[in-house]
Amino acid sequence: MLEQACPTENSASDSSPSRPAADWQALATRVLSGHRLNMDEALSILKSSDYDLLDLLSAAYRIRRATFGNRVQLYFLMNAKSGLCPEDCGYCSQSKVSEAEIPRYNLLNAQKLLDGARVAAERQAKTYCIVISARGPSQREMNAITTIVPQIKAQYNLKICACLGLLTPEQAQELKACGVDRVNHNLNTSDQFYSEICSTHTYDDRVATLQNVRAAGMELCSGGIIGMGEQDADVVRMAFALRDLEVESIPVNFLNPIDGTPLAGAKGLTPRYCLKVLAMFRFANPERELRIAGGRELHLGSLQPLGLYPANSIFVGDYLTTKGQAPSADYKMIEELGFEVVHNEEPSCHITMAEPAAN
Numbered sequence: 557m558l559e560q561a562c563p564t565e566n567s568a569s570d571s572s573p574s575r576p577a578a579d580w581q582a583l584a585t586r587v588l589s590g591h592r593l594n595m596d597e598a599l600s601i602l603k604s605s606d607y608d609l610l611d612l613l614s615a616a617y618r619i620r621r622a623t624f625g626n627r628v629q630l631y632f633l634m635n636a637k638s639g640l641c642p643e644d645c646g647y648c649s650q651s652k653v654s655e656a657e658i659p660r661y662n663l664l665n666a667q668k669l670l671d672g673a674r675v676a677a678e679r680q681a682k683t684y685c686i687v688i689s690a691r692g693p694s695q696r697e698m699n700a701i702t703t704i705v706p707q708i709k710a711q712y713n714l715k716i717c718a719c720l721g722l723l724t725p726e727q728a729q730e731l732k733a734c735g736v737d738r739v740n741h742n743l744n745t746s747d748q749f750y751s752e753i754c755s756t757h758t759y760d761d762r763v764a765t766l767q768n769v770r771a772a773g774m775e776l777c778s779g780g781i782i783g784m785g786e787q788d789a790d791v792v793r794m795a796f797a798l799r800d801l802e803v804e805s806i807p808v809n810f811l812n813p814i815d816g817t818p819l820a821g822a823k824g825l826t827p828r829y830c831l832k833v834l835a836m837f838r839f840a841n842p843e844r845e846l847r848i849a850g851g852r853e854l855h856l857g858s859l860q861p862l863g864l865y866p867a868n869s870i871f872v873g874d875y876l877t878t879k880g881q882a883p884s885a886d887y888k889m890i891e892e893l894g895f896e897v898v899h900n901e902e903p904s905c906h907i908t909m910a911e912p913a914a915n
């Protein structure tokens with residue numbers, strides 16, 4: 557049985573102003589010199605005082621700047637097949653155990669997938685993420701994806717990230733051959749907590765897919781979800797597992813406890829804790845792309861811009877079954893921070909404030 561999440565109970569920070577401040581800048585200096593963050597240091601970040609939050613973010617920003625400057629990578633998600641999944645992931649509105657009121661449809665046709673690519677390009681996304689709800693792709697779905705990806709790449713200057721569930725070595729090779737650049741497959745949580753959120757596949761199944769993708773020569777996108785009832789140590793173990801797998805891109809989701817899912821009603825995440833999580837991921841994975849993913853607007857609230865000091869990437873537009881904020885709000889946030897969007901052809905370029913065409 558899944559426990560309801562209450563991260564503040566296991567992650568309570570010592571908010572006493574009299575507590576000596578940690579020297580986050582010194583730790584950042586060590587990380588920039590090659591130090592690998594250890595468990596004690598990572599936990600101390602998650603449990604740090606709210607009084608130290610700006611110091612922590614400032615130190616994480618130094619690490620971010622060393623690799624990414626002030627650049628922000630945008631991603632665009634297409635939910636190419638919604639609901640109908642035979643798995644039982646407790647956080648997911650598309651699982652077989654979910655009673656959430658979401659659209660349910662089979663794989664979109666080629667024109668709709670091309671339309672999504674157009675919207676991704678219009679929104680200045682660097683990567684178009686094609687996501688299906690599935691344990692793994694059927695042969696028909698593999699055929700459709702491997703047919704459409706070359707067409708998308710011929711028409712648009714987009715990188716393609718495919719999220720199709722568990723993959724065999726052969727399926728990974730087929731995706732590589734058709735031009736898929738990267739595969740997303742989230743670890744979601746730690747090895748020790750995984751059985752609390754899913755019983756139909758294992759953490760090791762997920763790691764095996766990541767290994768198959770790597771062996772086929774594609775990049776890895778893998779991250780997790782915070783706020784499912786895990787302990788701080790689980791968050792750290794996941795961050796370290798992603799480091800060990802040398803994942804290129806790490807999306808950090810904050811649980812949106814959707815009505816009708818087993819985790820509906822989970823609460824306890826605070827914007828400050830979410831920022832500490834992002835900072836910890838940056839210290840643990842200093843040179844990896846770090847994306848604030850689902851739950852950004854819900855959990856960071858008015859502190860959203862601060863998330864881009866440790867993180868260097870966001871989704872522009874909606875998530876799989878929940879709404880994101882308007883793209884214009886994302887561009888405005890990036891501009892007001894003095895940051896800039898990365899385009900595929902250029903290392904970076906200044907953004908425009910125009911609202912892109914709607915999906």
Ligand code: SF4
Pocket residue numbers: 641642643644645648649650651652688689690691721
């Ligand atoms: S495998 Fe993916 S789509 Fe299916 S229930 Fe799990 S997270 Fe949701």
